[in-house]
Amino acid sequence: MDAIDLIIPIVILLVTLFYRFIYKKTEFSLEKLEGKNVIITGASWGIGAEVAYHCALNKASKIIIAARRTSLLEKVRDKCSHLSNKQSRIKVVTCDLGIEEECVRLVRESLDFFKDSNDDSRIDLLILNHTHSVFERINFSDPTGALEKTRNLTNVNFIGFAALAHHAIPHMSTSSNSSTIIVVTTLLAEISLGMSWAYSATKSAINSYFNCLRDQLSHAKLPIRVTIVHLGAVNTEQWQSNIAKFPKFWFGSSSFIAKDPGETAEVILRSGLRGEKAVWFPWYTIFVSIIYGVVPEIGRLIGRFIEDTLFS
Ligand SMILES: NC(=O)c1ccc[n+]([C@@H]2O[C@H](COP(=O)([O-])OP(=O)(O)OC[C@H]3O[C@@H](n4cnc5c(N)ncnc54)[C@H](OP(=O)(O)O)[C@@H]3O)[C@@H](O)[C@H]2O)c1
Numbered sequence: 001m002d003a004i005d006l007i008i009p010i011v012i013l014l015v016t017l018f019y020r021f022i023y024k025k026t027e028f029s030l031e032k033l034e035g036k037n038v039i040i041t042g043a044s045w046g047i048g049a050e051v052a053y054h055c056a057l058n059k060a061s062k063i064i065i066a067a068r069r070t071s072l073l074e075k076v077r078d079k080c081s082h083l084s085n086k087q088s089r090i091k092v093v094t095c096d097l098g099i100e101e102e103c104v105r106l107v108r109e110s111l112d113f114f115k116d117s118n119d120d121s122r123i124d125l126l127i128l129n130h131t132h133s134v135f136e137r138i139n140f141s142d143p144t145g146a147l148e149k150t151r152n153l154t155n156v157n158f159i160g161f162a163a164l165a166h167h168a169i170p171h172m173s174t175s176s177n178s179s180t181i182i183v184v185t186t187l188l189a190e191i192s193l194g195m196s197w198a199y200s201a202t203k204s205a206i207n208s209y210f211n212c213l214r215d216q217l218s219h220a221k222l223p224i225r226v227t228i229v230h231l232g233a234v235n236t237e238q239w240q241s242n243i244a245k246f247p248k249f250w251f252g253s254s255s256f257i258a259k260d261p262g263e264t265a266e267v268i269l270r271s272g273l274r275g276e277k278a279v280w281f282p283w284y285t286i287f288v289s290i291i292y293g294v295v296p297e298i299g300r301l302i303g304r305f306i307e308d309t310l311f312s
Contacts, residue, residue, distance in 0.1 A: 030266065032273045033058035037114040037123055039106070040065055041097060041164065042130025044072035046236040047184065050265035051127055056080035056088045060125075064110045066093045067130060089113075097130050098156035103163035111171055122179070123172045125272060128164060129184040132156040133199045133238075150198045157202035162209060169217075169224060178223035182272040183210045187232050187280075190289040193303045214277065227272040232285040233258040 038060050042048035044067035055063050056079075063080060065073050073092040080090045091113045095102040111121040132153055138146050165181055172179040188196050189203035207228060214226035233239055235258035259282060271279040280286040292299035 030054060030058045030269055030273070033060045033125075033269065036060045036125055037062045037110075038064065038125040038127065039110050039123060039164075039168070040127045040129060041106075041160075042067055043076055044069045045076075046238060047231075047234060047261050047264055047268070048127075048129045049076045050261045051129065051268055052076055052080050052090075053083055053262070054265050054269055056084035056090065059084055059087050061088065062114055063088055063090045064093055064106070064113060065090060066095055066097070066106050068094060068096050070094045097160035097164070098132070098152065100159065100163045103160060104167050107164065107167040107171070110168075121171060123168050124177070124179050125182065126164065126168050126172070126180070127182045127184070127268070127272070128161045129182075129268075130156070130160065131184075131199075133196070135193070135195045135199070137195060138197060150201070153198040153202050154205075157199070158205045158209070161206055165210075165213065169222070172224050173222040178225055178275070180225045180227060180272045180275065181210070181213075182268060183207075183226065183228045184268060185228060185230055187230055187285045187288060189230070191292040191299055191303065193307050195307050225272075225275045227276050228278045229268050229271055230278065230280045230285065230289075231259075231264065232280075232282055232288075234261055234264045235259060236261050 033055055036055075038055050040048055040052050040055070040063065043052045043065035048065075048067070052063060052065050053076075065076055065080070067073055070092060073094065077090045077092050080088060084090075091109070093106050093109050095106050097103055097106070107123075110123065114121045114123065134149055134153060140146075161183065168181070172181075183206060185203050185206050186199075188200045189207050192200035192204075207230075210226050210228055217224045217226065239258050264281060267279065267281045280289075
């Protein structure tokens with residue numbers, strides 16, 4: 001190995017660490033949410049509900065919370081209303097975001113709700129968070145079933161995100177201040193477990209798509225920012241039901257490796273308001289991704305171990 005092959009990665013690492021922890025260290029207040037019109041998808045529980053609570057606590061003007069289950073959304077709405085001291089207006093939109101027409105309806109209903117006294121309507125923050133996940137072995141004797149699952153996840157996770165962004169963009173670019181699309185994604189886009197085949201694939205697609213979309217928006221001189229938030233494990237109910245399958249001696253407490261959903265929601269909002277292009281939370285997950293890329297054999301061993309422990 002030439003010396004240069006060692007020097008280049010070390011310099012890249014040092015510059016990255018300097019940029020992340022010294023240059024960009026400034027804290028950023030969520031008070032910037034005040035007066036904003038926000039759409040949050042997948043807000044009926046988990047991380048999406050926590051994002052809604054932070055928007056309400058920080059007095060966002062109008063908040064749309066969207067998912068399929070009305071009863072859960074209504075509970076989130078009531079808590080938001082309480083947290084904002086009734087200063088934020090919150091609307092529930094029940095919709096299946098795996099269907100394009102429903103994505104169009106969500107944007108239309110949001111624009112109606114966001115209308116001000118001049119009949120103008122603007123979307124400040126579009127938070128694409130909803131997800132459908134499948135963790136299971138592929139049944140190779142049922143090709144139609146495997147493709148059906150792939151198509152289903154693609155429609156909800158990928159086409160749903162793209163449809164919402166494209167239908168919202170014409171109503172974001174009219175905003176005098178720049179507006180932001182926040183895309184919530186996962187480390188599993190980079191380190192695919194075999195059993196997360198379709199989920200990982202849709203999340204990888206999202207990452208590439210929204211990175212390109214950001215460039216296209218900039219080329220078209222539209223003042224819309226795109227923030228991609230890559231998450232490691234988060235201690236949601238979904239996560240807890242998965243971790244319950246781990247042997248007790250392994251992690252002891254599920255929160256040992258999984259982050260708090262409220263803290264995660266704060267990071268998502270702060271990154272978007274700050275206009276960051278990409279954020280990894282917790283920050284060291286990017287190194288997991290790098291190790292997986294550089295030494296795939298180790299990544300695959302760890303993946304197999306997790307799969308066998310979690311899902312067998
Ligand atoms: N939890 C983690 O450990 C973790 C780790 C990495 C990344 N993430 C990412 O973080 C985001 C939120 O994850 P989470 O753990 O909070 O997920 P979750 O608990 O499974 O919640 C998913 C949300 O999406 C909604 N949803 C699902 N299918 C939908 C559809 N067809 N149409 C509309 N809404 C739909 C669900 O509500 P309804 O069922 O009521 O529709 C729910 O509100 C996701 O993008 C996920 O990939 C999570």
